[in-house]
Amino acid sequence: MSSDIKSKIKEEEITKLAQELIKIPSDETAGEKEVCEYLESYLKSLGMKVRLQEVLPNRPNIIAEVIGDEVGKSIMFNGHVDTVPVGDIKKWSMDPYSAIIKDNKLFGRGSTDMKGAIASMIIAMKFIMNNVEKFNGKIIFTGVMAEETTGLGTQKIVEENIKADMAVVGEPSDEKIYRAHKxxxxxxxxxxxxxxxxxxxxxxxxxxxxxxxxxxxxxxxxxxxxxxxxxxxxxxxxxxxxxxxxxxxxxxxxxxxxxxxxxxxxxxxxxxxxxxxxxxxxxxxxxxxxxxxxxxxxxxxxEAVEVAESEQIVQEVKNALNKVINKNPTISGMKATTDMSILVNQGNIPSVIYGPGFIKQAHTVDEFIEVKRLVESSQVYAEILLNTLTNN
Ligand SMILES: [Zn+2]
Known part of the structure; x- marks a missing residue:
């Protein structure tokens, strides 16, 4: 099955979805809803159970679920649909919302932080739905608003008691697994x-x-x-x-x-x-x-956060990375603050940060993500799901 992941998770599908997401501007002033609505129809067409969750007027989260055959572990993928503003557009070498691919890099606001990761997560979920005959438990995708400002989106997720046994936050993690952040x-x-x-x-x-x-x-x-x-x-x-x-x-x-x-x-x-x-x-x-x-x-x-290295989710991501890229990943902590602390401290969901790309690419002019990182992380996400949902 693991070998299927490599042959069936394809670059074109991930980049196509990431491009569509980047083309919808969604900084704090507007656009989160449009991203959620795009994802809503995309995820529905894959056969997922989807709903928008109003957080502020015209600023929803999106929640999608894939339910397995029997009761089992549940795993949440968390990604934010907002981006930071583009800043001085004249400093960009291209339209930040054109989502062009050049030299195997996908450019645009949100490519690294973190519409690329959202695309990688969704294609991994699609792989499980279409290729795994029987799995248990549940996959929950939470696309949240306002991560770059207040964290209100993920706050709403935990307030409504949307639960999982573990979660992965798809922020760019520098080829590492982050189990803590400031x-x-x-x-x-x-x-x-x-x-x-x-x-x-x-x-x-x-x-x-x-x-x-x-x-x-x-x-x-x-x-x-x-x-x-x-x-x-x-x-x-x-x-x-x-x-x-x-x-x-x-x-x-x-x-x-x-x-x-x-x-x-x-x-x-x-x-x-x-x-x-x-x-x-x-x-x-x-x-x-x-x-x-x-x-x-x-x-x-x-808040800052730290989860123990012995937590299942840390080990699942580590094993998946080992399988997909054949390398023992560094387990460390992130300097930036993310929604992980809300999931762990308030939602009581053991979580890690693992996502494509490098934090130094986030919030920059000419932001880009290497296409191979998107593919690699999607395969890692699929491997995590496969192992967690078919081995329980
Ligand atoms: Zn981010």
Missing amino acids: GTMWFNLSTYGKLEHSSESNSESNNAIINMMKLIMEINEISKELETIENNLVGHPSINIGLIDGGTKQNMIADSCRISIDRRTLPEEKTDEILDKLRIRLDGLRSLDDRLTFDLEIDTIR
Whole structure:
């Protein structure tokens, strides 16, 4: 049967589907619904049970199921239908939605992240439906919205209690299996001052920008300390100040200043403890200078995650990779944050990240995926399904 996978999972079919998906723009402003509707008719034509799940107005998820002959293990494939925006279109060498293939690479927004993976997953499911006489359990495909922004799509999946015994998230995994990833905390920090004419300014003035500078220096110290902490799968945590906004005009003493911070977290870190520690550090500065009042306002929290190497899904993906590419894959952790943490931490579904391509290709100008990666990962997905659903 494994040899059938190699002969029957064909490049043309995967690239054709991936191209159709790329041709439908679906960044956060629009298009997720159109991708879901395209997939809905495609998956129905394959004979799958399909439904759209409304998450926000005009922004659905798509859920498709393939039910086996008898009760058995269930496995979920998770992929996001949204992409990041194209950015400055003039920087692209081609139309990002034309989905052209050149030098065995499929170009376009979402090719790597991650419409290519969605196509690979679906063709693997099709292989099982059409070529495996008897299998048990269930395959669930969840195509989710808003992964690139809030994770609301996968959130809705777990809230509605759509369950599986295990899941694979198809983000580009750099030829590895990722069983962990970092989390993301976005928050804003504001300082205050006393608005006065700048001609009154002296070193004792209460200037929100100067006050912020002192907090920034403290955050820079924290950044150095974080570099000394190490998780063997995902590396060290980090803190980045990405945006600053303060004051009104040169000739006015600034009465407010705000920075936006991105703190990347480790699976063993707790977000409320991180915030408590930060508040204590910054409060310490205020005890030396009472002008250093601040407000901390949380924007987004997406958790980090880690599953044990002994989990069945880790072993299934590892064995499948061994069979298809004849190589023992590296099992590691991803630096970026994905929907895996929602499936594991909130949905209680042991999951891994395995998908075609390389994360460095995601979110770039002239994004592409090598066609051979799409074929390889589709074969790996099919092998995972075959082994999980026919050996139980
Ligand atoms: Zn992605």
